Amino acid sequence: xxxxxxxxxxxxxxxxxxxxxxxxxxxxxxxxxxxxxxxxxxxxxxxxxxxxxxxxxxxxxxxxxxxxxxxxxxxxxxxxxxxxxxxxxxxxxxxxxxxxxx
Numbered sequence: 001x002x003x004x005x006x007x008x009x010x011x012x013x014x015x016x017x018x019x020x021x022x023x024x025x026x027x028x029x030x031x032x033x034x035x036x037x038x039x040x041x042x043x044x045x046x047x048x049x050x051x052x053x054x055x056x057x058x059x060x061x062x063x064x065x066x067x068x069x070x071x072x073x074x075x076x077x078x079x080x081x082x083x084x085x086x087x088x089x090x091x092x093x094x095x096x097x098x099x100x101x102x
Contacts, residue, residue: 001036001038001039001040002024002025002036002039002040003021003022003023003024003025003039003040003041003042004023004024004025004027004030004034004035004039004040004041004042004043005021005023005025005026005027005042005043006027006028006029006030006041006042006043006045007026007028007043007044007063008028008029009075009076010075011075011076011077011078011080011081012044012063012076012078012081013026014077014078015078015081015082015086016042017078018078018082019088021042021088023042030043030045030049030053032049032052032053032056035052035053035056035058036056036057036058037056037057037058038057038058039053039056039058039059040058040059040060040061041053041058041059041060041061042061042062042063042088043061043062043063044062044063045060045062047093050062050091050093051093051094051095053093054091054092054093054094055094059090060090060091060092060093061088061089061090061091062088062089062090062091063086063087063088064086064087064088064089065081065084065085065086065087066084066085067084071084
């Protein structure tokens with residue numbers, strides 16, 4: 001079982017290291033074909049990719065934080081992430097079946 005940390009942000013990678021997260025592979029982009037049942041994926045993935053992780057039988061852990069509007073689009077440091085209360089939270093993301101798509 002592999003723990004993947006997916007982020008293109010150096011501050012997020014440094015933050016993860018400072019948190020002592022057990023990570024086997026740091027990647028800037030997720031290839032869902034590499035994910036196996038029992039793996040853990042940590043990141044801030046788009047919902048469709050998070051769903052693919054969960055459908056593969058892996059666990060998805062989302063990097064959650066309260067980001068003020070003035071910091072959107074800003075490259076954050078590990079220190080800023082800590083100050084903003086960044087944390088890793090488990091999510092189970094699944095698509096639902098509906099008869100008619102929007």
